[in-house]
Amino acid sequence: MSRRGRTDEVLVRRVFEEHGAALLAYASRLVGDRARGEAVAQEALLAAWRDPELLEGPARAHLFAIVRAAAGTGPEPDLALLGAVETLSPEHRDVLRALYFQGRDVAEASESLGVPAGAVKARSYHALRRLREAVAG
Numbered sequence: 001m002s003r004r005g006r007t008d009e010v011l012v013r014r015v016f017e018e019h020g021a022a023l024l025a026y027a028s029r030l031v032g033d034r035a036r037g038e039a040v041a042q043e044a045l046l047a048a049w050r051d052p053e054l055l056e057g058p059a060r061a062h063l064f065a066i067v068r069a070a071a072g073t074g075p076e077p078d079l080a081l082l083g084a085v086e087t088l089s090p091e092h093r094d095v096l097r098a099l100y101f102q103g104r105d106v107a108e109a110s111e112s113l114g115v116p117a118g119a120v121k122a123r124s125y126h127a128l129r130r131l132r133e134a135v136a137g
Helices: 003-031 034-050 059-070 079-086 090-101 106-113 117-136
Strands: none
Touching: 003 034, 003 059, 034 059, 059 090, 079 117, 090 106, 090 117, 106 117
8 A cells, every 4th residue: 555545544544533423423314314324424534535635624514514415415504593593692603613613623612712621512512402492493
C-alpha cells in the first residue's frame, strides 16, 4: 500500500471514530432503517476518503450534508423545524449552531461560547427536547 493510501486509511478511520456513531444514528433516523442507514453512513465516509478536503473546516457538518443527500432528503430545510429553532433562547440556539452547524465537539463549543462543557451538554439536551416537542405539535 502506498504512503498516500495509508494516510487516507488513517484519515477515514479517524473520521469514523469521531463521527461514525453520530452519522449512523442520523442516517438510520432519516431512512427509517438501520441497515440502509449503515449504507448511507458508509457512503459519507467513502466521500470523505475520496475527497479529504471535505474534512477541512466543519467536517461533521459536511458529513451530515452528504448523509442527507445520500438519504434522498436533500438540503431543503424543514420549515417547521426552522420556526421551532427561532423560539429557542439565544443560549440554546448558539449551542445548537456550534454543535450541529459548525461541527464543533463539546469541548470546542464550550471554548467558543465561554461556558463549561456541562452547560453545553445541558443546553443541547434541553434545546433538542424543545425542538422535538415543537415539531411534534
